[in-house]
Amino acid sequence: MTSAALVARTTAWFDLHARALPWREPACTPWGVLVSEVMLQQTPVVRVEPRWRDWLTRWPTPAALAEAPTGEVLRAWGGLGYPRRALRLQECARAVVAEHDGVLPRGEEALRALPGIGAYTAAAVTAFAHGRRSVVLDTNVRRVLGRTLRAEALPSPHLTVAETRAADAVAPADDAEAARWAAASMELGALVCTARSPRCDACPVADLCAWRAAGYPADAHAARRRVQGWAGTDRQLRGATMRLLREAHAPVARTDIEARLTALIGDFDPVRVDAVLAGLVTDGLAVAAGPDHLGLPA
DNA sequence: AACCCGGGGAG
DNA sequence: CTCCCAGGGTT
Structure with a gap:
């Protein structure tokens, strides 16, 4: 399809279906x-x-x-x-x-x-915020452009230079129109052209979509996608620790943190717990309070 | 380029 | 249960 048709239809759809989000209000700084x-x-x-x-x-x-x-x-x-x-x-x-x-x-x-x-x-x-032209390429816009222009089910794991150039070519030259297109294409991806189960029956560009026309080919990058685990990962341990520190009104004893993390990973692993807590301190998310307590930064 | 970083809700 | 989400920083 032509970029002009994609932009015109998507922005017209946006004018009717945009969510009333507080950061979109004119008074928002x-x-x-x-x-x-x-x-x-x-x-x-x-x-x-x-x-x-x-x-x-x-x-x-x-x-x-x-x-x-x-x-x-x-x-x-x-x-x-x-x-x-x-x-x-x-x-x-x-x-x-x-x-x-x-x-x-x-x-x-x-x-x-x-x-x-x-x-x-x-x-x-x-x-x-500033109403000026830019090329806004988040996961929603990447998916919309990948599907409508290139018949790709989902964007590649990493943003490519070619993708950025293609998105630049689609964005209108006018500042206000480019800003409107950016918001509209993101909204279309968030509400209609979703990753899991797209609502093509409600899509303003369904009849122009390359992916639809090609019969919805499968994701070519599926094999390369990383499955981010959660249970037992450092991220889970860090998150649990931060939650303890947020909800406490005073520094928390390391033994209490160890008990919480031990419950998550099944058994006590002092080396690992020390590494996780040291990482939080290094990142500035936590500070030592005395020899055996940890708290949020001042 | 590869890896790390949270958490909750939908399907 | 798996997958996804208005990404960025470090190495």
Whole structure:
């Protein structure tokens, strides 16, 4: 199909079906948009929305977040996952205060120089907060373009240069239209062109879709996809430890943490537990409180 | 390029 | 149970 038809139909569909998300409201600040994007890195919208509201109410500006106790930031992040994102968001706020007079800079290059902001988030903020053209390529847009243009069931495990170039060619030249296309293509991927069971009967470009026309060929990259385990992994142990530290109102004894982790992995493995806790300290997610207690950072 | 990093809900 | 999710940083 032509890019023009894909863009025109998808944006028209978006005007009718866009979700009323709080970070899409005109009154939302660029900082609010950035906070939403960081929270949405690997966490679904339904889980982010309440946390985002609490967070922005408590710390509405970079300056406010910069001054917050890191332990409180981690508690407010709660169970959103990947708590290093919360740490980086506060680092980002402090960098904005120190280097940009407390105002989130414009332009993808300046944004990418900030902690926790990569290619996707810089493009997203540029489009959604600043209303300027950028090539927003998240997992939703990659899937939509892969299916409609290239008849691919799912995007490759890693973003390719060719993919970025193709997405650039699709994005409208006009700033406002490009920003609208970015939001619309993400929304189509999130609501209709979903990974597991696409709702082609509700899709505005179904009759133009290359994947559909080709008879829904299977995922060519299926064999290369990694199955991320969970039970017994370091990530589970780290997450359980962080939960203990968040919910406690004082530093937690290492023996209590060991008991919790032992329950998860089945038997007591002091070497492994020590390594997990040391990793949390190294990452700045936890600090030693005395010789045998661990707590959240100040 | 490969690997690491959480957690919950849908199917 | 498996799979997925508005990715980024480090090595």
